Amino acid sequence: MSPEIPFVFHFCLSSMLLGCIAAVQLDGLTMELIHRDSPQSPLYPGNLPLAERIPKPSACPFAGLHHQTSMMSANKAATNKMISPLTSYGDPFLFFAQVGVGSFQEKSNHPHFKTYNFQIDTGNELSWIQCEGCQNKGNMCFPHMDPPYLNSQSKSYKPISCNQHSFCEPNQCKEGMCTYDVTYGPGSYTRGNLANETFTLYSSHGKRTALEDITFGCSTDSRNMKYAFLFDKNPVSGVLGMGWGPRSFLAQLGSISHGKFSYCIKANNTQNTYLRFGKHIVKSKNLQTTKIMQVKPSAAYHVNLLGISVNGVKLNITKTDLAVRKDGSRGCRIDAGTLATLLVKPVFDRLHTALADHLSRNQNLKRWIIHKLHKDLCYEQLSDAGRENLPVVTFHLENADLEVKPEAIFLFREFEGKNVFCLSMLSDDSKTIIGAYQQMKQKFVYDTKARVLSFGPEDCEKNG
Template sequence: MATMRILAFLSILSNLLLLVLGHVVGKPNANGLTIKLIHRDSPASPLYPGNTTFIERIQRLVNQSKARAAGAGYLSVHPNEAIRAPIAIQAKSIYMVRLGIGTFNATFPARPFKAYHLHMDTGSSVTWTQCQDCALPGNRCFPCSEPPFPNRLSTTYRPLPCNVHPLCIPHQCIGDSCSYQSRYLDGAYTIGILASEAFTFLSASGRPQTIPNIVFGCSIDTADMHYGGNDNQVNGIFGLGWGIRSFVNQIQNLSHGTFSYCLKFNDGHALDTYLRFGGDIPQPTTVLQTTKLVQFKSSQAYFIELLGISINGTRLDINPELFSLQFDGSGGCAIDSGTTFTTIIKSAYDVVIRKLLLYFSGFPNMTRTRIFESCFDLCYERSVPEGFRDLPGMTFHLRNAELEVAPQGTFVVNQLDSGEEVFCLAIVGGDHVTLLGAYQQTNQKFIYDITRKQLQFAPEDCAQNA
């Protein structure tokens, strides 16, 4: 009897350990994969800010959006693309994943892997985290709340031999091993070894799903990395971009070249969601629209062809060339779930503002206010709270598709302590690029089909974890 009680206790403890990670929901699928996406401001996030006011939450997310879009270099490419990789900005995604890396000889209840938070990024292809070899002479580590991945102790860690593996760039090596490097506009960089390793995603049912031989960047030399606070609670990047090193491309047997998400976001409150691959993508409840995904030179970002914008059903007089890609990588429109609020290139953004000023001039109960001017450019106050009543929606006209954004995805609304209400256009202006952000993607199921170079989407109740 005592033995049975001990075994029962150990079983419960084991399940609790697995639920701490809680990545894959339900039974592991041999033809799919589901990973929990953790919003950076949710209680499950290591970056959780605690109790904050509405304006504090929004300000954080606006700053993140502006940083994400800052500088054309986010999507720029070097003239000599065969030698040098794109330079990116070091802007953190609003979503992250938590996963296990490696295989270690561990006695229960210790985990047989090391768990890390990584920023989910559709603008990057390399998944990387810091490794213990950063402490060797001549290398550099960045401060991190989690110890670097102990690559030398993992029984499944295999550096890729130089110039042999198909995911290696010829002659880009450190010693006898393939290497990678990611550089950022602010001077930060990460350099390291490309290696294969076992990645583990854990199910709520307590059944781990381990995927062997995932190629990732084992970072051994960094400078000026900032991944959350002074002690960097996030340990690197989970890359979902175009490149052959992208996680979605590496798990073709599970993803079949597809991944999907359905984002939940409500008035600045953070809500977690799910990233689904291949056979785990549920069938939509409505008809999907399809538009083309565009790959631009060596950029890893997903571009879409934005042809125009309408407000409340009226097409705005915006030159479509403002959304066209330029040779240096500026311009264009990328769909980016890592950006909170959509950023529209300034010349087109000004047209949007003028149209809304004209629209709201017809409502005498609305008074323009600058109470949230540190966050948004266009806000109104009204004495009687009415939520999203009389607020217009917005349509993004894409090639062969129309992305209709409801007022709930176009504006943020907040009731003040005085009882009055303020609402703001939840879009910001940018200098070099248009990014379709997560707030404007809410309550839509998006399916990325990398093989066919298609983006499909349809309205969906994302609260149902679609």
């Protein structure tokens, strides 16, 4: 069984030859998300020279969750608007999508795309790419497999002049150019210039379709990005912003997306899946709906979490632990870029107690505490019967119930020769976020215009 935790929903934007751009008006879009361990991935071991293959951390089968815990500890002081999967939660690149970026003239007189890799970010608005300016004196680049984006050589790159675009924010200007500054946590940020560029995608017709004048950030200085721990094996160049706001990639798709996108996270850790926009979203029956909200200054998607149950028994949780505070903190977000669910400490403690009480009655389980991973709700399966009668956790949202099965509540791994599972949710001082691991094997449809989230069980293997 793979020790990797495969359920973080991330992107890699990869380039292809421009060729003939399809002059069609799209009313939808489908992007294939390629798992990093699939044969189509540039990081698939068989596609890399032997010396460059990234070993799986066999000594730590809960490595992704451990990394999330460690990063949380380092970001305790983060404010409400400094929340992002970039530095806080989970592994950085487990799914990829192929898209062309920019336009570069080659000797053959045919323009080509360049290859740049992006992570989806449903918690923030602005998309950005690490640009060549990060190599200038006084600036900083984070490590990457390829050179930074050569924006000065792209024929379609257009920097935005100050006060000449509605996306320019007040006092965000330098040397006549519109700038941006995004902070993700203490000491972690990206800064640079706002610009327009051409993104070219494959349409459902199999043709390539250019999206001109997509506004994004050309990063010339970034610090403390979590990609740095991958060193020169990191394929991620930036993020694709999918949160609330007019500058998000979702909003800029306009009539292509109609403000809608969907995904379905598979349980299989090497199979690809799809991100769908607009009319390409496959209709499903019997989906539940709940409202989604923006709690400013955050661009994340908030939902009303009213309570939590374990096997149908509601936990004693106060409304104040779940409600949004006047400063915009607390409340509940749903984020496919956060690996494991985070619960504010009072809520987590009650859930932890209820689960421990339920599991203590299973004679085929032995309690473990894995100190080096800071995990104290782990169990060894003494027999196959240890997997029987495991609890179900239900998140009670406004007008809808998100039911999480045992395989999405716990991480099941082989550890020190034993079959062990641990709780895959974490305590946090200030945030509640329903993460990707608890969303697997369910379809989610975001309708930002209607401000509605629809979801329900789905066979994601059928590309729902």
